[in-house]
Amino acid sequence: MSLVELREVKKYYHNGESIIRAADGVSLRIERGEFSVLAGPSGSGKTTILNLIGGLDRPDSGEVFVDGDNLTKKDQKALSRIRRHKIGFIFQAYNLVPVLTAEENAEFVLMLNGVPAKERSQRVLALLKEMGMSGLEYRKPGEMSGGQQQRVAVARAMVTEPVIILADEPTANLDSESSINLLNLMRRFNETKGITFLFSSHDERVIHLAKRIIHLRDGKIESDQREGL
């Protein structure tokens, strides 16, 4: 079975009398080790697809499987546990906790998972060092640049060694250089550690760094291209 599988997933939103078809019968498979992007204009359904795969939202119909778990049949508590152990999230606006340092932000999910303080500190510090963040471990988000904050967000998503990392427009708030650097970092982790990434973007420079480009339009998959094909 694929790592992620969407079967005929529909998700409609009602806005007054009009219906927004954010996911309109989407079927999609993501295999382990992929580095894929959901591309498309605003309103094409990128965020909705990511939310459905992340168990943050439920489809109106269809099924969503992640690592063998049928998310549509799980309660909130189980979904919360799955997100904690199997899924990493990276957000457009970094969304770090402002009162925590880089290290504390990155180790937050490990703390939730009951990992002892010493072990989580070791794991996070090693990861931050690998990401070129040495010396910034004890800085709070307000004391870091956008690019640095997004690296901490990546560390927070990666440190639990999830089966997939979902990133919703991770470069939208970054300048060009920081965007390319972040994508290169993610791709490096994908290639060296085999971590599966699925991110959304409408930035062409970023989209072309992905190995698989899934184009969405009006809640439907318009095209699905793989690197080298």
Add this chain to the structure above:
Amino acid sequence: MDAREIMKLAWKNLGRHRIRTTLTVLAVGGSLFLAITFVNMAKGGYSKMIDQGVRAGSGHIGVYRRGYLEDRVAEQNFLAADLPEKVRKLPGVAAVLPHIQLSALAQSAYESRGAFLVGLVPSEEASVNPYIQKLSQGRFLQDADMRKAVIGSILARELKVETGKGFVITVQDKDGELQSEKFRVAGIFHTGIKEIDNSLVMVNLREAQKLSRLTGRVHELSVLLLSASWQESVQSAIRDLLSDRQDLVAEGWHRAMPNLYHAIQYDYVSLQVILLLLVVIVGIGIINTFLMSVLERTREFGTLMAIGTPPAFLRWLVVTEAFLTGIMGITLGWIGGCAATDYLVRYGLDLTSIISKGQEFGGVFFDPVIRASWNFSTMAFLSLFLLLVCIGASLYPAWQAGTVNPVEALK
């Protein structure tokens, strides 16, 4: 979930808006400060009034003929025998004061007035009787005094007598016959309480017994304790001593002085209502503060839920923030409350400029200099109550925090 981690995060969250946190802590601390100060001041005042009351008559515990407290008739006397000695030996007892109490007629060469005659043992009363400090003329009685009396200032004025002058006391003896005796005024006291100053006449116990032909008998054994905390144990021990004397009862001061008891109860309930209103206002303030704090963090809570934080963690986080706010406020309130109480215990609050001398409260002389007393159990109760109010006030905001929809919050 690790409670220590929640505590650490809650502590950091309180630092986000230092001014707001400080104001909330000040509100909690200020209300506890006021509660501790007012309760300690009120209880100190009550203690003093109870002390005045028990020294002036009934004692902390009084031994009476059954029915005397209800009817107050002279026939309800009893033979004291060796009971005073036995009671005096009980642990916690400071003094045992036998009293004869009779309705009387006081007559001078000029006027006659109704009076209340109290026979007492001067040497026993010397260190405790509050009227000694209120003497405006002459001196208090001595055991060797024969046919001497100490009387109230209004009665002396109405009889037109002063120290050294004579007047006649007439009472009904045990057989219903009128008996009269001439006394000389040894001293005149002035309490400022009209009902006492215009009627009370104190004479030697033996004189009163002789006049009423109640030799060896008393109406009241007034038992003074080393402190009010002995009340229950001594009262129980006296009841044991009275097991073979079913005609006698041992009653606490609140039965002998119901006016004072009810006045204190009423006053304390009023104070509690005011303090409760204060706490309710503080509680509403805390709810508002924490609701604001949760609403401000909707996006953050949504993020935390998205990365797998259980709703219960967020709820505990908000409750812990309230708990820490409460602890800080309570610490502040204790510091302020203890400092104020210490000052009021040492120096008191002098209200003589707004309360005239001679005011009474529940039939007892009211000292306008109010001194506080330490009441640690009440202070602990108030602190715990306030902490529960803080936690209670955070429950709705905490529930809100756990119901954030991550998809909506992250939009």
